[in-house]
Amino acid sequence: MYSGVDAPAPVAPALVGYDRLVLPGDFPDPTITKIGDTYWASATSAEWGAVFPLFKSDDLVHWELVSHVFPGRLPSWCDSQFWAPELFYEGGKVYMYYTARKRGGVLCVAVASADRPEGPYTDHGPLVGEAAGSIDGFPVRDENGVLHLIWKNDGNSIGKPTPIWAQRIDEATLKLVGKRHELFRNDTPWEGTLVEGSALVRHNGYFYMFYAGNACCGKYCTYAEGVARSRNLLGPWEKYDRNPILTDNEVWKCPGHGTVTEKDGRWFLLHHAYHVNSHEFVGRQGLLSEFTWNEQGWPEFVNNSPQAAPLADVTLMNVTDNFAGDELGLTWQWPVTQQPPIEVTEGQLHLGASAARLGSIVAQRTYSATYTASVQVDTTTMGEGTFAGLGAVGDPYNALVLVAGDNMLQLWHVKMGKKQRLTEVLLEPCSTLGLRLECWGGSRYRFSYTLDGGLNWEPIRTDGFAINGTYLPPWDRGVRVGLIAQGEEGDVATFSQFKLRNQR
Template identity: 30%
Template sequence: MTTFTNPVLAGDRPDPAVIRVGDEYWLTYSSFESAPGLPLYRSTDLVNWTFEGSALPEPLGSTFAVDIAEHDGRFFIYIPFIPTPWSALADASIFVIHAPSMRGPWSQPIDLGIRGAIDPGHVVGEDGTRYLLVNGIRMVRLTDDGLATVGDLEQVYDGWRYPDDWVTEAYALEGPKLLRRGEWFYLVSAVGGTAGPPTGHMVIVARSRSVHGPWENYPANPIARTRDASERWWSRGHATILRGPGEAWWMLSHGYENGFRTLGRQVLLEPISWTDDGWPVAAARDIGAAQPAPVDAAPQGPSVGFALDATAFRLGDRWAFHAPSPGEADRLRLDGSDLVLQAKGADPADTSPLCLVTGDHSYEIEVDVELGPGPVEGGLLLFFNDQLFCGMGLDGERMLSYSGGHRTHWREPAPSARRLRLRIRNEEHIVTSWYALPGGEWVRHGLRYETSGYHANTMGDLLSLRPAIYSAGEGHVTFRGLRYRPLG
């Protein structure tokens, strides 16, 4: 019997949205301040996923939880954008993109005129009319083509209230995902807050014979929740229930791994059964343990390392810019097997580093860094956001050391050079660094860091700690021979 172990998509992949297309499944997730945005993954078994491209080359803001829909042979992704310092938006705004297939080509974002709302969920009502639900839970009618709204948002569901003594972050009714089974519409949503205490986030279900309600709450809510901080997966929520291979039912959601909030919210899979009176039940006793895989699923492969091959490099596949300005990808140039990154900003805090999503507890990354002419700085980091990062860089005169989002006072006795090899090893939050002249021996950096606190609850920012390369100042930095390998 083939089994699988969560996560089925490791690393920071929050708010997964998934759709079945024939015998395939397509998934994307909140890409926040990354460009390109909305990475697209494909699977035939819900366990093994392959990157296929990105749907959003130029995000209009921070890209929050989306929904994917198919209607009359056309595909739609409904996107909430949140204002950022680099965007032109003044409020949370919901847009839509569309394409003839999940492979694209995807349209430019179209403004639906919905303000102050997030977490769209698409549904076709019992009369064939299209609607969009948002956090709250409120609903607005869509035009037949799904590219505009008709009327205003109206409250349609008030949620399910958990006992007051449950320890959560906030009530936060959000993440509506809808499905139709038999005569019932099912509304799957989240309450309890997406970060905060590990016992907060949860999955609740309501049903109705009409998208207009009234909605009946499942008497056994919630169907998924972290009940104790000793469990492997925390803050489980933002779920989609759908038919899997062999017509069995499954649920995909996200959660933080116990002890590794630094990795962000990862994609979780668990089986769904149905009661005799038509309610979904999350059937797994422990989603942290190995469990039977969907029918004909291939075995999960181990995490593997890679060497960056510039000839096959694709933004969105492992790598994306953090907090990009419009046209950020123009900073990157491929020169044979090298990556050449144009400088931006004065230091790591105000540049847009090129970041790597990882789901490994321990790993090592190294790269050869060569500064171009002029006053330029480049290096290798572990990067959470512009206020929280650690690592090292060089400016041609000295080595620059960073910790806690600040340049430290430590004067590392590295050679004054415009080219060095750099290596960072993260062993379950203990971070050690090395440097070497080309062809020389590795020298351990004098500082080590402990990064278990580099996570969302520390910063109030729903991101993850990622290896990153950066280029700041004036001119460019060339990165060669980048290698990543998991440890253990």
């Protein structure tokens, strides 16, 4: 019966907001593809192994690290600068196009393949390596279905322009064949010395190339994202007259280099940017940014900038590792050419020592500019001349590390490969020693130790309250928290109860 009161009009469900920080930490140049009902992503590894992490997600928001393209031994032809992976799925096969430096040679674009996205992957070696270097490979089929590789000539490395090339791929041999074609190059002021990071998608009869321009990395970066389009893959290409389409705001700096994906008719770019509060100390983080198509058929982002919020609770990224099981967790890293001998047993990490540089290193990404890390060291297993430590590591040539060995504690300041011992403390006999580092603002460090399980921490005395670590991050990477084992081959450092606690 009618009551005389109009029923409320149905309310449309609110749209899910996908603008998120989805790969927090140092994950530059991210790639994304959909395989079945699952999204897969990866990102640049640079000089840290294992190489090219593989994440999966059912909803674009929550991501799980499941494996790596090269989890251990590297392809024999290359040894560094593992950049810009691009996932490509067709015909039940997964391909990973990537950049790496040939041993003793130039940067090349190469490809590996697998029957499943999580691997294992078989490497097929480089497709192209020009004299100036070739980077940022992206596979795409042209309007006739012919597979091509798009890549950037790394001319900016020698003070020259950076043409974007296209060339056909022989699908039987996975080699480039035929003539290469220039699509466009850096020729507008905002692009600066380069265009790079091509990612293509076809929409409404056009190929759209999302690409990055200007300086990608470090404190003085000027990166931004642009777009160009063409009816035919080989051109002519038209750059958008409103480029760049993705630029800085008060939260994110230097956005760029990403890959396009689609969900429920909505379009997204998974790309990187620096958070303004942590910048180079954490590194370039993976953001998902939604865009729409305007009346002229060009992509548009809200306010021309990333709308992702910073992590509301950085403690979600806290790391506790009690070394349960018999394998090292997937989030641990090591210098890419120095994978150390490791054994995980009975709640302890046994890290084989090295006499090279800092020694053997395993490390965790940091997620904020202010954090505390600690670990327990079993001093009873250490031989003479062996040092076990905890430190902030930019790379093996730049670090601040508190180490224990030979009945003393030493604080090492390593800059450009030169090690200076800032201080040392005689160590009382003990079975278990706790080491701790505290960082504020990404660049100020203080170290301390405990002999009673953490009830009392004794600070390591230095000139001033904190040590300046501004020099630590390399131009293209964030700082890691590392465990160190220095000594002769066969020596071992034993760690337990690792903790990394982040603060806003």
